[in-house]
Amino acid sequence: MNQKLHQTFFFVLIAVAGGAWFAFAADEEWKLPPETARLKPGPGADLVTGNCFNCHSVDYLSTQPPLTRDQWKASIIKMQQKYGAPVATNNVDALLDYLVKNYGRAK
Ligand code: HEC
Structure with missing residues (x-):
């Protein structure tokens, strides 16, 4: 691989990885599933x-x-x-x- 091609390859790699990271980070808002079990009501x-x-x-x-x-x-x-x-x-x-x-x- 010549120098120029090498640089281009590296740049593309960074861009793809960065994009993937961005997509992941943007997706980071998540919620816990709602609690299903409840305490029986009563004194205490x-x-x-x-x-x-x-x-x-x-x-x-x-x-x-x-x-x-x-x-x-x-x-x-x-x-x-x-x-x-x-x-x-x-x-x-x-x-x-x-x-x-x-x-x-x-x-
Ligand atoms: C400081 C944290 C903490 C508090 C406050 C707490 N627990 Fe726990 N409890 C734990 C942990 C840690 C476990 C074990 C979790 C595991 O094994 O996965 C546990 C497990 C349990 C279990 C399952 C059986 C066992 O012995 O492992 C029961 C029943 C329980 N707790 C009852 C209570 C009750 C009743 C109270 C309130 C009076 C209470 N806990 C308050 C930390 C706590």
């Missing part, structure tokens, strides 16, 4: 929303098998200790009331 639902969904979605709760109070409690403690969830201790009982009633079982 706001508290759960406020404490539990900074890190993950409702599905993490709603796809659990019905857990007992002790199991939900263990889950909250795990969130606090392992993942650093800032759940205030005086909210834990109210959270458990809601979780056991809506996503749990008595025994």
